[in-house]
Amino acid sequence: MTSHVDLDELRRNCGYSAIHDFRLPVGLSVGDLQALNSTAHDMLPLDRGDTLFRQGESFGALYVVRSGSLKTFVDGSEGDLQVLGFHLPGDIMGIGGLTNEHYPCSAEALERSSVCELRYAQLQEVSASLPALHHQLIRVISGALVTEQRHLVMMGKQQAQRRLAFFIRRMADRYERLSRDPQELKLSMSRSDIANYLGLALETVSRLFTRMESDGLLAVNRKSIRILRRDLLNDLCGGEIDI
Amino acid sequence: MTSHVDLDELRRNCGYSAIHDFRLPVGLSVGDLQALNSTAHDMLPLDRGDTLFRQGESFGALYVVRSGSLKTFVDGSEGDLQVLGFHLPGDIMGIGGLTNEHYPCSAEALERSSVCELRYAQLQEVSASLPALHHQLIRVISGALVTEQRHLVMMGKQQAQRRLAFFIRRMADRYERLSRDPQELKLSMSRSDIANYLGLALETVSRLFTRMESDGLLAVNRKSIRILRRDLLNDLCGGEIDI
DNA sequence: CACTGGGTTTGACCATGGTCAATACCGCGC
């Protein structure tokens, strides 16, 4: 088991982020964490619009967000594009590349962000001698799958407003996990990104924000969103967060 | 590497299905395959409507479809339900349960089907001594993630017709992989399942089928679909199958 | 400080596809 001091030490370097997503409590000892940590390399910070990896590029590493945020998306041969997800600190990216040597989507920074790199070859090496880490890796990948399924459920909700409500609530949940104020969201992505993510038109999203504001549900100011009535938000979502 | 005879031998028992989805060429030797095979247990066949596992149930095993087909779906607390996928022979199910001890969705047979069970405890045991299998497991899970992303891309297509076209084409592709005739689909799921899967209304799907039929694209007879003009189908999808 | 430009909001209009309802079809058991 890990003592507080050691975790705090790790927190300061890149490994921490990895640990955050390799969610504790895990079966990893302090030594294990240090081994894991040794596979993590810091990278130059990304500026808004910079690409971390591009769809089709050959796969080499997983990435963990340290600060800032990124989006992942696939683009079809004709301009059509689908945003797959938004990634906050602690999130792991590039998992889809594990199947077949190539990243199946692109990742782009939404604001100035830093990530660290887990070169897969090294990760494999380390985890070969650490069954706990191996299992943890599997859990993380499977977790990404479940996240994708949640996205799907959101897209299935026929009502536009429910989709957006769902989106906002999940953002708030993620903020809470990061021990940020879950009432006060700072959305780094554009309306158009949100719309695409939800399968809606950009204008619809904009309209819905103003509607929710005039319903007293939110206070919207550009990219800053304050949740005023969480209860009403939950009502809109309909159904609990069971999945 | 595996010789033909050995593969054929395995084909006869449950392991084959697993191998099919643990896609070859893999780094597994014949011995490895037999070890893998030893973890697979046949189960009593399921009848149409039978449940393989239920959302929320505690996770214990992965399942490989041997014959027939199943659907997976999540249901929210109020009647709303989302179909996540349809599973044909060779497909692995239950992967979402790896994250947190519980299946995040339910699985139900669409017709009389047989599956085999890979108890996870045993799988872990075997793969502990087989790095190749371990890596392969990771690839499979990641592959499931990518499949989910493809579903998402389909849901993102704004046009109902494009969604259905996409769906049909992917079904044909899967048929081809199973070396069935990819022109002649036997859809085991109901219109309502398809509609839900695509985020459409059941009536819309029905209408689209008849439209496509009168456009000379398909021949539709209830659950049997014959693809007459694959080229036109591809046109409808727009964009290539790049992802 | 004005100017420019991207992202955003708002409005008006209309098409796509959802809803409700009736009918048709097929398989199955009696």
Added chain:
DNA sequence: GCGCGGTATTGACCATGGTCAAACCCAGTG
């Protein structure tokens, strides 16, 4: 064979949300 029940098709209607277009706001720049 007949009737029944579930599934699928078809029709009519209308609401939601997409599209086009204009106005707006703020940030960054000269």
